[in-house]
Amino acid sequence: xxxxxxxxxxxxxxxxxxxxxxxxxxxxxxxxxxxxxxxxxxxxxxxxxxxxxxxxxxxxxxxxxxxxxxxxxxxxxxxxxxxxxxxxxxxxxxxxxxxxxxxxxxxxxxxxxxxxxxxxxxxxxxxxxxxxxxxxxxxxxxxxxxxxxxxxxxxxxxxxxxxxxxxxxxxxxxxxxxxxxxxxxxxxxxxxxxxxxxxxxxxxxxxxxxxxxxxxxxxxxxxxxxxxxxxxxxxxxxxxxxxxxxxxxxxxxxxxxxxxx
Amino acid sequence: xxxxxxxxxxxxxxxxxxxxxxxxxxxxxxxxxxxxxxxxxxxxxxxxxxxxxxxxxxxxxxxxxxxxxxxxxxxxxxxxxxxxxxxxxxxxxxxxxxxxxxxxxxxxxxxxxxxxxxxxxxxxxxxxxxxxxxxxxxxxxxxxxxxxxxxxxxxxxxxxxxxxxxxxxxxxxxxxxxxxxxxxxxxxxxxxxxxxxxxxxxxxxxxxxxxxxxx
Ligand SMILES: Nc1ncnc2c1ncn2[C@@H]1O[C@H](COP(=O)(O)OP(=O)(O)O)[C@@H](O)[C@H]1O
Ligand SMILES: [Mg+2]
Numbered sequence: 001x002x003x004x005x006x007x008x009x010x011x012x013x014x015x016x017x018x019x020x021x022x023x024x025x026x027x028x029x030x031x032x033x034x035x036x037x038x039x040x041x042x043x044x045x046x047x048x049x050x051x052x053x054x055x056x057x058x059x060x061x062x063x064x065x066x067x068x069x070x071x072x073x074x075x076x077x078x079x080x081x082x083x084x085x086x087x088x089x090x091x092x093x094x095x096x097x098x099x100x101x102x103x104x105x106x107x108x109x110x111x112x113x114x115x116x117x118x119x120x121x122x123x124x125x126x127x128x129x130x131x132x133x134x135x136x137x138x139x140x141x142x143x144x145x146x147x148x149x150x151x152x153x154x155x156x157x158x159x160x161x162x163x164x165x166x167x168x169x170x171x172x173x174x175x176x177x178x179x180x181x182x183x184x185x186x187x188x189x190x191x192x193x194x195x196x197x198x199x200x201x202x203x204x205x206x207x208x209x210x211x212x213x214x215x216x217x218x219x220x221x222x223x224x225x226x227x228x229x230x231x232x233x234x235x236x237x238x239x240x241x242x243x244x245x246x247x248x249x250x251x252x253x254x255x256x257x258x259x260x261x
Numbered sequence: 262x263x264x265x266x267x268x269x270x271x272x273x274x275x276x277x278x279x280x281x282x283x284x285x286x287x288x289x290x291x292x293x294x295x296x297x298x299x300x301x302x303x304x305x306x307x308x309x310x311x312x313x314x315x316x317x318x319x320x321x322x323x324x325x326x327x328x329x330x331x332x333x334x335x336x337x338x339x340x341x342x343x344x345x346x347x348x349x350x351x352x353x354x355x356x357x358x359x360x361x362x363x364x365x366x367x368x369x370x371x372x373x374x375x376x377x378x379x380x381x382x383x384x385x386x387x388x389x390x391x392x393x394x395x396x397x398x399x400x401x402x403x404x405x406x407x408x409x410x411x412x413x414x415x416x417x418x419x420x421x422x423x424x425x426x427x428x429x430x431x432x433x434x435x436x437x438x439x440x441x442x443x444x445x446x447x448x449x450x451x452x453x454x455x456x457x458x459x460x461x462x463x464x465x466x467x468x469x470x471x472x473x474x475x476x
Contacts, residue, residue, distance in 0.1 A: 067381055069377055069380065069381065076301035087298055088387075089385060092380070092383045092385045093383060094381025094383075094386065095380060095381055095382070096382060097383075098381070099382075100378070100380075100381040102374055102377070102378065104374050105370075106372070106374035106377065107371075107373055107375075107378070108374050108378070108379070108393050108398065109375065109397060109474050110396050110397050110474050119379075119382070119384075119392065119393075120382035120383060120384070123384055123392065124382065124383040124384060124388075152474075165378075168378075168382065169381075169382065171382075172382055172383060174375050197406045245283075
């Protein structure tokens, strides 16, 4: 990563690298319902973009279109210059470059923590079991759950499960990581252990798209905040600017609601 | 007489084991087709299951044992072996529908998020199904799958009507030889089925205990 040109500022300057995820004029309907309206957003190499907005505004849908868990009706999405392929082996290959962390962890219930992390490297990256185990133990240590490696997901706390989910995604050595409200399902005392891992990732230069309402995280790690409402990206700004002086009425209204608590 | 029953039991077991393997394989393929992203596969499996499942087994047997040879499809030189293979095909074709439906109900209990997580790390549809979804689906449907397999064991008796040597045909032969012992022979036959079914039930109980998943 390039050195921060302005170290006095809390958040790094935007757009450190070339485009990695390019979303251009994307539309998405669920039946009659227009869930994403003409979305255009570029995420650069090494950049962290936080997506924020009211419930139902399309944040999850946007996140899921980036690895094609949702198809789109119009527009294009490219990852590192490659257009998302249709269903099939090529799509699977591209998805392996895009890590995803879900609100509800979604660990494989019948597999141990170690197996959860090694499954992708073994099946997709064709790593040998010993190499995959070593890689997984490395990552589990990095997220602080190495002692749980032989347990099953249900035996771990929510915070631990989410950190395993992050390790599972990282095991594929993705180019970009998507987080869809990774701390929303957690008890309050476990939120920080997950956010700390994410901040560290951001500092290591990982490209990230993070749907979250954690302003502390946005301030600490995000280059830009994208505010969504009713399926549109209403405003994109640096975190400080967005939280202290939002331009749009809808953003002001939304912030006043989440700040009253 | 004992000899007759032993060879009959062996015939039933052979029919049962071949069908067991076959119906699990075909049932799994059908269940996979029913949840596949390809519409043609989904419709094909759906149609097959609905047609065959709603046809009496006897008719399915008739079709295989008399229909297939009529179409010049033959599997063995010896008539006995050929009937056995044809009856096995009929049983597999029929039982696979129930296996597929049972598996499909199990697939529905696996949280969608896990399949999405599997696809998100780059597993293909087949890999997602075979490593994440099916292993969990199978564990949740072991009791009803046990019922399907026990029903199949009893259904092997229908093959006796189609020139097969198994328990029921052994029983009929025995009755012809010793008409005076008819009640005893009937009871003995029932006991053999009962013992086989109880053993199967026990196997499924053990499997259920062994494969329980924490949630
Ligand atoms: N699979 C779906 N089928 C129908 N409507 C959906 C589906 N997924 C999301 N939606 C609708 O799309 C809108 C945006 O959803 P979502 O992206 O989950 O919002 P957010 O994550 O911002 O809360 C919501 O109104 C939701 O009801
Ligand atoms: Mg959401």
